[in-house]
Amino acid sequence: MIKDTMTSxxxxxxxxxxxxxxxxxxxxxxxxxxxxxxxxxLAIFVFLSLFKIPYAEYSRGGKIISNALGPIVVVLAIxxxxxxxxxxxxxxxxxxxxxxxxxxxxxxxxxxxxLFKIEDTILLSLLSKSITNPMAVESTKLLxxxxxxxxxxxxxxxxxxxxxxxxxxxxxxxxxxxAKGIGIGSSSHALGTSKAVEMNEETGAASGLAIGVTxxxxxxxxxxxx
Amino acid sequence: xxxxxxxxxFQITIICxxxxxxxxxxxxxxxxxxxxxxxxxxxxxxxxxxxNTMKLSLxxxxxxxxxxxxxxxxxxxxAGIMDSYKLIEDSIFQVLxxxxxxxxxxMFVSSKVTDYLIFRQxxxxxx
Numbered sequence: 321m322i323k324d325t326m327t328s329x330x331x332x333x334x335x336x337x338x339x340x341x342x343x344x345x346x347x348x349x350x351x352x353x354x355x356x357x358x359x360x361x362l363a364i365f366v367f368l369s370l371f372k373i374p375y376a377e378y379s380r381g382g383k384i385i386s387n388a389l390g391p392i393v394v395v396l397a398i399x400x401x402x403x404x405x406x407x408x409x410x411x412x413x414x415x416x417x418x419x420x421x422x423x424x425x426x427x428x429x430x431x432x433x434x435l436f437k438i439e440d441t442i443l444l445s446l447l448s449k450s451i452t453n454p455m456a457v458e459s460t461k462l463l464x465x466x467x468x469x470x471x472x473x474x475x476x477x478x479x480x481x482x483x484x485x486x487x488x489x490x491x492x493x494x495x496x497x498x499a500k501g502i503g504i505g506s507s508s509h510a511l512g513t514s515k516a517v518e519m520n521e522e523t524g525a526a527s528g529l530a531i532g533v534t535x536x537x538x539x540x541x542x543x544x545x546x
Numbered sequence: 547x548x549x550x551x552x553x554x555x556f557q558i559t560i561i562c563x564x565x566x567x568x569x570x571x572x573x574x575x576x577x578x579x580x581x582x583x584x585x586x587x588x589x590x591x592x593x594x595x596x597x598n599t600m601k602l603s604l605x606x607x608x609x610x611x612x613x614x615x616x617x618x619x620x621x622x623x624x625a626g627i628m629d630s631y632k633l634i635e636d637s638i639f640q641v642l643x644x645x646x647x648x649x650x651x652x653m654f655v656s657s658k659v660t661d662y663l664i665f666r667q668x669x670x671x672x673x
Contacts, residue, residue: 339618357617361624368625375629382622388612389619391558391565393584395609397591401602404592410664417660424655428648436640449645450652454582469634472627473645479624480649482617488650494657496664503657507649514616524613532585539580 324380331381338363357514358479393452393510396528399517403525410498414526417499418533421506422541425450445469448538449477452509455535462542474509481508482515489519501526506534557608564591 341363342356368378400407407414426447433443445465448456453474460470481504489500497520504512505527516527568587575581594600634641 335618335621339615339621355617357620357624360618360621361628364621364625365628375626378625379622382625385619386622389623390569390584390587391561392612392616392619393582394561394565394568394587394591395605395612397588397595398602398606398609398613400588400592401595404596410660410667413660413663413667416663417656420659421652421656425648425652428651429644432644432647436637436644438637438640438644442634442637442641446641446644450649452582452585454584455580458580466633472631472633473641475620475623475627476642476645477649478620480646481653484646484650485653488653489657492654492658494661496661499657499661499664502660503653506656507653510616511620512653514620517613517616528588532588535585536581 327377328381328384331378332384334367335360335364335382335385338367355483355515357482357511389510393528393531396513396524396531399521399525400528403522406498406522407526407529410496414498414502414529414533417502418506418530418537421450421503421530421534422538425507441466442469446473449473450507450509451535451538452531455539459539459542462539475511478508478511481512485512485515486519497522498526501528502530505530509535554608557605560605561591561608561612564594 338360339356342354342359345359346354346356364378367373368375429443429446429449433446438446442465444463445460445467446469447463447465448459448470451459451474453471456470456474457467460467485500485504485508488494488503492503494500494503500519501516501523504516504523509531513524513527513531517524565584565587568585568590569583571586571590572581572583591600591605595602631638
């Protein structure tokens with residue numbers, strides 16, 4: 321019992337230390353590609369490989385950290401509340417943006433998969449990549465894909481989104497903070513939102529809102545069409 | 547010091563209670579539609595704040611701290627996918643290209659459309 325607790329604690333501390341180190345390096349050298357999240361994940365991966373520790377063992381501590389993701393999404397209501405007037409005013413543009421995101425997501429995955437001759441099971445599993453994990457798993461079940469592939473694709477999409485967000489907003493010449501947030505949240509859910517929250521509060525609020533709206537509209541869309 | 551710890555613990559408790567309530571409702575309606583408990587929790591908190599049932603100051607400090615370090619909580623998940631990549635090993639390169647290209651496209655189109663609609667809305671109300 322005590323040994324179990326110590327193991328969990330050890331892996332939690334390890335994750336904190338790697339993340340803190342990544343945070344330090346990131347703020348010192350300002351390299352967007354090397355964000356503290358990826359740095360810490362890579363460090364853990366290297367650590368586990370080096371000492372031949374299976375992921376399931378690390379997971380005893382890792383799971384506790386992942387569990388906190390639930391309450392964190394709840395807390396996204398704070399920026400949402402603070403920016404409620406701005407968001408209400410832009411109701412129609414937000415819905416328009418989310419619908420365009422779902423169409424682009426499905427179309428691009430289908431076209432690219434056909435182009436690369438990817439098998440159908442993988443294609444079906446990738447379709448839900450832009451929505452938050454619990455909803456993505458559900459929509460993959462509806463579509464008949466592989467859940468494990470979906471979970472991986474959701475996380476990879478999130479990392480990509482959080483990494484490219486500042487560049488896409490700059491080169492896309494996106495002016496409104498609400499539009500930036502909708503783009504980030506609808507393409508890369510909560511992981512992208514962690515970047516949006518860093519950009520500014522309004523972008524974070526819109527991005528948090530987009531997670532829920534995009535997920536809901538995707539599932540409803542699949543139920544209606546399938 | 548003790549006061550600060552107690553205050554943080556209290557704020558975490560409130561946030562978790564809302565999250566548990568969200569999970570409970572999520573399970574109740576799961577036969578009808580799947581909405582994750584955390585999203586329902588977010589809606590509950592938003593309603594509580596909007597209706598002034600709960601003051602923002604009650605959870606603000608801890609909430610902002612959690613949001614600031616949100617990325618940290620994804621670390622184990624990301625370390626985990628490196629373990630499960632075997633599933634798509636044969637087409638890993640193609641899948642990575644597809645996910646990257648698609649994500650950039652979706653983000654660009656979605657924010658551009660929203661930006662354009664906001665701009666048009668502003669234009670029409672000014673006329």
